[in-house]
Amino acid sequence: MSNMTSMNKSEVLKIIGLNIKRIRQEKGLTQVDLVGKIEAQIDTTNISRIEKGRTNATIHTLFRISQALEVPLSEICKVD
Amino acid sequence: MSNMTSMNKSEVLKIIGLNIKRIRQEKGLTQVDLVGKIEAQIDTTNISRIEKGRTNATIHTLFRISQALEVPLSEICKVD
DNA sequence: TCTTGACTTGTCAAATATGACAAGTATGAA
DNA sequence: TTCATACTTGTCATATTTGACAAGTCAAGA
Numbered sequence: 001m002s003n004m005t006s007m008n009k010s011e012v013l014k015i016i017g018l019n020i021k022r023i024r025q026e027k028g029l030t031q032v033d034l035v036g037k038i039e040a041q042i043d044t045t046n047i048s049r050i051e052k053g054r055t056n057a058t059i060h061t062l063f064r065i066s067q068a069l070e071v072p073l074s075e076i077c078k079v080d
Numbered sequence: 081m082s083n084m085t086s087m088n089k090s091e092v093l094k095i096i097g098l099n100i101k102r103i104r105q106e107k108g109l110t111q112v113d114l115v116g117k118i119e120a121q122i123d124t125t126n127i128s129r130i131e132k133g134r135t136n137a138t139i140h141t142l143f144r145i146s147q148a149l150e151v152p153l154s155e156i157c158k159v160d
Numbered sequence: 161t162c163t164t165g166a167c168t169t170g171t172c173a174a175a176t177a178t179g180a181c182a183a184g185t186a187t188g189a190a
Numbered sequence: 191t192t193c194a195t196a197c198t199t200g201t202c203a204t205a206t207t208t209g210a211c212a213a214g215t216c217a218a219g220a
Contacts, residue, residue: 110195111197112195127197
């Protein structure tokens with residue numbers, strides 16, 4: 001038995017999604033702008049789903065987003 | 081045209097894997113210890129693959145690992 | 161109203177992460 | 191050598207991410 005009151009999956013994904021959305025908007029970028037800055041192909045569909053916390057993105061996808069946003073990956077991953 | 085000399089996928093995964101391995105060993109934990117501390121089921125197979133950079137883990141998996149290691153998720157995600 | 165831009169959501173196929181199990185490697189101790 | 195521990199790797203089935211496209215919602219203007 002533990003007294004852990006940790007965040008669940010859905011909460012983590014939502015926070016990370018909001019991090020991305022906040023940073024993107026602070027930079028004055030639309031989702032289309034963002035995917036335009038990403039080297040490999042990516043879709044606004046996926047950006048939207050990640051920002052909404054509807055998908056459990058892989059770290060490489062988040063890394064590519066962090067590069068397009070010009071922030072460290074760790075910035076996007078701040079959930080605590 | 082850009083002058084980006086960004087890390088590729090393989091490099092990112094390797095760095096994150098080494099972060100996890102380093103932190104785990106600093107805490108004196110084996111992979112078996114680590115999975116024992118994770119709430120939901122996870123396998124040492126997956127821990128090993130992530131630590132070796134052989135798999136592109138989802139953020140939720142990394143989050144669960146960060147909880148077991150008692151470090152912020154962002155600590156694991158430091159690649160820059 | 162109509163249009164445009166920004167975003168969301170549904171569906172699909174393909175790729176791959178995950179958990180599970182088995183088997184293999186490596187190291188160190190007895 | 192033998193054994194135990196720790197870790198790696200292969201394979202499998204299942205689930206889900208991803209990229210792509212279409213269609214839908216919503217708000218702001220003309």
